[in-house]
Amino acid sequence: MIFVKTFKGYEDKTAELDAAVNGWILKNKADVVNVTAVLSHEHAGRAGSGDLVYTVLYRSDVTLP
Helix, strand or coil: CEEEEEEEEECCCHHHHHHHHHHHHHHHCCEEEEEEEEEECCCCCCCCCCEEEEEEEEECCCCCC
């Protein structure tokens, strides 16, 4: 079965988000099918940076944490 795991971070902290995704994949030995990234930027936002969302599709017989 194919499952979805979503990770959210900030566009100016991609290294932290990459580390979280890679760590989850290694820890759970996930059979990754696809990874997509979406950038959401609010022009009037206080932070001056947008949200970065990674969606990981993975194959498993059980739902991983």
